[in-house]
Amino acid sequence: MFRGMDEVDRASLRQAYGSAEDVPGLLRGLGSTDPAERQTALDGMYHALHHPDDGIRESTLACVPFLLVLAGREDVRDRAEVVEFLVGIGDVAGARGDRAAEVRGTLRAHADVFVRLTGDRDAAVRRVVPGALVRYVDQPARVLALLRERITVERDDRVLLALAESLGEFARRLRPAEPHTAEAIRLLTDLSGPPHDPGLRLAALGQLAQCAPDLLPADLVPTVVRLLRDRSGRRLRKARPDDAPGPDTLAVRLRRLRPSDEEGSRLLRTLHSALGSRVADRVSLLCGQLTSPDPLDRCNGVWMSAGLFRERRVRHDGPVALIGNQLGAEEDRLHDAAVTVLLELSELAAPAADHLHALVTYRPELRVRHAERGAPALGGPLKALAGTGDGRATPVLAEVLAGPVVPHDLALAVPHLGRAAEPLVPALRRRLARVPLDASDTCERAVPLLSALAALGDVASVPAMLRLLRGMPDGLRRRGTVTEAAVHALGAFGGSASEAVPDLRGLLESDCAVAAADALWSITGDAGAVLPVLLRALTDTSTAGSGGRRRAAAVLGRLGPVARQALPGLRDLADRGDARARATAVCAVWRMTGQPERFLPVLRSVWREHPRTRATIAACVSVLGPAGAPLHDLLRAELASPLRHRTGAGGNGIREDLALLRVCGQALAGAGQQ
The missing domain is CATH 1.20.58 (Methane Monooxygenase Hydroxylase; Chain G, domain 1)
Known part of the structure; x- marks a missing residue:
């Protein structure tokens, strides 16, 4: 099977992370009878050869013939994973140079391997082979004939879905006017109607939406929702083991957050992607998913809602309220998905605030999350409620603050509440005053409190902030982060923090000199004290990148016309810095001079790009x-x-x-x- 493999000088070849000396062992592992060894070998191959950001290495090209041999041997287990790996190599190769062309050429030259596998006894192999046919068999008529034949004789539902998806890929790869394209679309149109299985019809509709949207039914969304429920009903009639809750570890939480119905998730993702800017249809489809009797359909709907909200500014009240309805679900997977998405939505989660409030009121155990490892954290439902700006979060947070376990990240939720969080100020101030000055978690405890008290304008916390500045020992882990956070907080109080002036002056020669200068200007308005520091930082090119210069430019912009002597350095940064530095420098010039000078094209360019x-x-x-x-x-x-x-x-x-x-x-x- 591997004749000639050891004759290749793999030590002189390169894989994604170094020498390819271990690749022969990985190839042999793929042919092992031990499942664990096969899985380890496959993971190793992906790590070594399948690297989208690194292109195609010599070792990848050298391995393709041996992988093709493995794919064609019936006595090799897990051949579907090998074929899938080859398809993935071809996709990575699709846009890269001469070596990529060689990989594609090798796969096309041996495409008969994939043709022979179309009728393989292993359904898992038949499921991945159609993708290889579309990519590597160069005769469109032959590809179309093979796909048509397999659709006629295939009885495995998942293979039929793969065939429908490959028909769509086939149609998209050809020019629209080609007769083979029209025939592929005709086949998809046939598959999208009765008497075919609901899942297959959904797959065909998703492909039509991408390659022939004019042929979609006028009542697309009701049709899809009906098919989705028919499909779910059939699936629910099949026995499936329930997910065991397991311990609250990161691995378990991540597993719960993944859609357990991967196939249904893929079908609906395809439709949402194809509908694109048809936002009203997408929202209606989401509402159909989120009201399904099947919790897995609703879970997929929750995640796809997040995808739509990340992409588009849409009317969100209906879907968000329906996501809120999932918070009472008995299935951990669905509950966790709803909480995670509502957290991300921030104030857009307001239509679900009643559900969130009920959850943190009647299930107090969800207010604080105790992980198996690491410090306690604020519970997702309470964090999401605060993120909406709903004042009902304040008394609940106050109860947590008065309890025996107070998460360090609680204060991060406070700024979202605005003035509604004022009742929390005394407790937050007391906690800041008790933060140890030399503990390993001083940073984690202090920084959120500093940000929250500054956001709430609590001038009475200035002594506690100065205690941190004056008392932290040198060498404390992340001391600079705490110092900078305290300096920013003091600057937010303006003239009310005048007692901090000596401490801030003492920091003008430190690593956080720009932050100290910014705070000092906010408190005193003394440009003479801070300009030398800012000018030095603006012209300092000794550090990598232009982050330090950008921060100095931002402060100089706030100084305005009194800092006009910085104009030459700002103009230089506007011409030479990275995009963020250029934008900051141009804005500073504009604020100093009252006119954008010659830099308007710069701002328009960076805004767009x-x-x-x-x-x-x-x-x-x-x-x-x-x-x-x-x-x-x-x-x-x-x-x-x-x-x-x-x-x-x-x-x-x-x-x-x-x-x-x-x-x-x-x-x-x-x-x-x-």
């Missing part, structure tokens, strides 16, 4: 008032856009987007433009 800069630019325009008119069109376009400005930002993306929209609205209102 680097969405992370939009908050900085919008805040600058807001401060400028009517003088910010040259960029008001960008702010109006942002407010009108249906897409979030950072659609792939993950956990904080929605919160950041909502903050950007607020700033844009305030800027235009302040300039009389709304």
Whole structure:
């Protein structure tokens, strides 16, 4: 099976993480009779050869012939995983250079291996082979004939789904006018109707939505919801083991958060993706999923709601209220999914606030999460309730603060409540005053409290903040992080924190000099004391990147015209820095001079190409008032856009987007433009 493999000088070849000397052993492991050895070998192959960010290595190309041999041997177990691995290699190879072309060429030259496997006795093999046919068999007529034949004779539901998906992929890879494309679409249209299985019909509709949306039924959403429920009913009639709750470990929590109905999740994800900007249809489909009798359908609906909200600024009340309905579910997986998504939605989770409040009121054990390892954390439902800004979270947080176990991250929930959190201030202040100065968790305990008390404007906490600045020993873990957080908090109090001035002056030569200068300016308004520090930081190119220069530029912008001597350095940063530094420097120049000079094209460019800069630019325009008119069109376009400005930002993306929209609205209102 592996004749010639040891003749390859693999030590001189490279895999994704170094020498490829271990690859022969991995290949032999794939042919082992021991399941554990096969799985270890497969994991090793993915680690060594299947690396999307690193392209195709020589060792990948050298292994393809041996992998093809393994795929074609009936006595090899887990051949489906080998074929899937080959398909994945081809996908990685699809967009990369000469070596990638060689991999694709090798797979096409041996495509008969995949043709022979279309009727394999192993359904798992038959399920992954259609993807290989579409990618590596060069004759479209032959591919179409093979797919049509398999659809006619296949009896395994999951293989039929794979065949429908491959028909869609086949149609998308060809030009629309080709006759083979029309035939593939005709087959999909046939599969999307009765008498076919509901799951197969859903798969076909998803593929049609991507390659022939004009052929979708007019009542698409009701049809899909009906098929989904029919499919669920059939699945529920089949026995399936319930998930054991297990201990509260990270691995168990992550497993509970994954959709247990992977096949149904994929079918509906395909439809949502294909519907794209048809937001009303997508929301209606989500509502259908979230009201399904099947908790797994509802779980998939929860996750897909999150995907829509991350991508688009949509009317959300209906789906969010339905997500709130899942909080009472007996299934941990569904409950955990709902909590996780509501946490991410921040203030958009308000339609679920009643459910969240009921949960933390009647199930106090959910207020604090005790993990198997690590410190206790604030429970997700209470954190989500606070994130909506609902004042009903305040008395519950007060009970937690008075209890025997207080999570360090509780204070992170407080700023979302605004003035409604004021009753918590005395307890938070007392906790800050009791934070040990030399403990291993001083940073974790102090920083959230500093941020919360600053956000609530509690000037009475200044002595506790100064205690931290003056008392932490050198060498304390993350001492600089605590110092900077305390400095920012003191600066937020302005002139009310005047007793901190000597301490801040003492920090002007430290690693947090820029933060200290910023706070000192906020408290004293003494430009002469802080300008030398900021000018030095602005021109300091000794550190990697331009982060330090960007922070100095931001503070100089707040100083305004009194810092005009910084203009040469700011103009240099505007020409040479990274995108965020350039945006910050241009905004500082504009605030100092009252005009954008020659830099408007820079701001327009970074706004368009680097969405992370939009908050900085919008805040600058807001401060400028009517003088910010040259960029008001960008702010109006942002407010009108249906897409979030950072659609792939993950956990904080929605919160950041909502903050950007607020700033844009305030800027235009302040300039009389709304």
